Amino acid sequence: MSKDPSHPNIVLILADNLGWGELGCYGGGALRGAPTPRIDDFSTEGLLLHNFNVESDCVPTRSALMTGRHPIRTGCRQSVPAGFPQGLTAWEKTLPECLKQRGYATAHHGKWHLGDIPGRYPSDRGFDEWFGIPRTTDESQFTSAVGFDAEVAELPYIMKGIAGQDSENVCVYDLDKRRLIDEMLVDKSKDWLSRQAAAEVPFFLYHPLVHLHFPTLPHPDFERTTGNGEFADSMAEMDYRVGQLLDHIDDIGVRENTVVIFASDNGPEFRPPYRGTAGPWSGTYHTAMEGSLRVPFIIRWPGKVPKNVxxxxxxxxxxxxxxxxxxxxxxxxxxxxxxxxxxxxxxxNPASERSERDGFLFYIKDELRAVKWKHWKLHLVWEPKVNQSSGKLESPYLFNIMRDPKEETDILAYNTWVLQPMMRLRANFEKSLKNDPAPPDPLKNM
Incomplete structure (x- = not known):
């Protein structure tokens, strides 16, 4: 472990499909049928962001997190089925690869979704070791599906790997393992953290949870514990698993020099019965609505980030x-x-400093859907719900998302001045894209 303040340890916990409105500290918790006391307490130990923004679904967000680059640049524009080309190209420089050059030990325990062939597994991309699933968790339903044929469809596996060695299958990822996997991941991370605490090197742990991705099924120990169904039971388990990691960080004595970040990869699921909530915001992931963009984000860095802000x-x-x-x-x-x-x-110093960012462009696949600038949002394509797109808009819709969080009242006619900074933001980004062409989309012409 590191005790050098210039080499803080980093623990990055990423929930899957956790909407803005699910946690107690974001207005959910007991109101959603499952109190989340551990994450709520954690939120008081640091800074909670209300306006943390991600990409449209799992793969784009994870690629942006690992590279610091919009997925329109990296080619990781969407989640694709098993058996199709996917993942980060070898040219991309990942977060753990950068940290390795600084002397960090690195580990990945959880959902990767950025490459499922040799050369693209986490242990090939900067992580010393990994354990988890290479793609996504709806695949856990495969072997239980009516008519599933293993001769024409890939079996999903939980895998593991060590840098410099071939990654290998551990077991088939089925519905029984779906209920157990978050417990397995926490056990792996606790063991790895304990080993790093005995070493003289700083560490980076990336722990992408499986909860709350569908099928949202809790560990047997959490079944029927909330009385509000399996989704609520799973939320209670997720809160408990995060608490286990936080407790272990304390137990091994590394809390004071460890940055802990908790966030989500995208907004809530839109498919019933696993549909989630984004609280006051409209929409789910796979849209350009605020409910897709905004997700929870909490950071704790003792002595560096103020508490309860x-x-x-x-x-x-x-x-x-x-x-x-x-x-x-x-x-x-x-x-x-x-x-x-x-x-x-x-x-x-969030009390006196401002964010260094005024806005960003929001793509879904290779289509620019919206531009967000300060408290303004311009929709170029209107799809308030998944599969309910009206296509490109002749006259874009403009919303003030502070005054109109549901994005219900278009006010472009009264505020055309806002187009100036937004179009400047767009022009500058598109100019940079011309000098940095993205890899072709492998699914575009299929």
């Missing part, structure tokens, strides 16, 4: 890459555009 300043998932590198003194890649902005000053 909230902020509505805009932060983007790409910023986490750049900010972690700045916190640790690691160098960011200089041979490519990096979209993430260093937010360290803001995070350490």
């Amino acid at each position: 909230t902020s509505n300043e805009t932060v983007h998932v790409t910023d986490i890459f750049t900010t972690i590198l700045a916190m640790t003194g690691a160098e960011k890649p200089l041979d490519r555009p990096i979209d993430g902005i260093d937010q360290t000053k803001f995070l350490q």
Whole structure:
């Protein structure tokens, strides 16, 4: 472990499909049928962001987190089925690869979803070791599905790997293992953290949870504990698992020099019966609504980030890459555009510092859907619910999302001045794309 303040340990916990409105500290918790006391307490130990923004679904957000680059640049534009090309190209420089150059030990325990072939597993991309699933968790339903044929469809596996060695299958990922996997992941992370506490090196743990991705099924120990169904039981388990990691950080004596970040990869699921909530915001993931963009984010850094503070300043998932590198003194890649902005000053002094970011462009796949600038949101394509798109808009819709969080009243006619900074933001980004062409979409012409 590291006790050197210039080499803080980093623990990054990422929930899956956790909507803005699910946790107690974001207005949910007991109101959603499952109190979340551990994460709620954790939120009082640091800074909680109300305006943390991500990409449209699992793969784009995870690629942005690992590279500090918008997925339109990396080619990781969408989640794709098993058996199709997917993941980060070898050219991309990942967060753990950058941290390794700074002397960090690195581990990944959880859902990867950025490559499922040799050369693209976590242990090939900067992690010393990994354990989890290479793609996503709805695959746990495969072997129980009517008519499933293992000769034409890939079996899903829980896997493990060590850098410099071939990754290997551990067991088939089925519905029984779906209920057990978050417990397995916590056990792996606790063991790895204990080993790092005995070493003289700083560490980076990336722990992408499986909860609350569908099928949202709790561990047997949590079944029927809330009385409000399996989704609520799973939320209670997720809160408990996060608490286990936080307790272990305390138990091994590394709390004071460890940055702990908890966030979600995207907004809530839209499919019943696993549909979640984004609280006051409209929409789910796979849309450009605020309910897709905004997700929970909490950071604790003892002595550096103030306790029990909230902020509505805009932060983007790409910023986490750049900010972690700045916190640790690691160098960011200089041979490519990096979209993430260093937010360290803001995070350490949110009362008087402003976010370094005014806005960003929001793509779904390769289509620019919306532009967000300060408290304004411009929709170029209108799809308030998944599969209910009206296509490109002749006249875009403009919303003030502070005054109109549901994005219900278009006010462009009264505020055309806002188009100036938004179109400037768009022009500058698109100019940079011309000098940094993205890899082709492998599914576009299929």
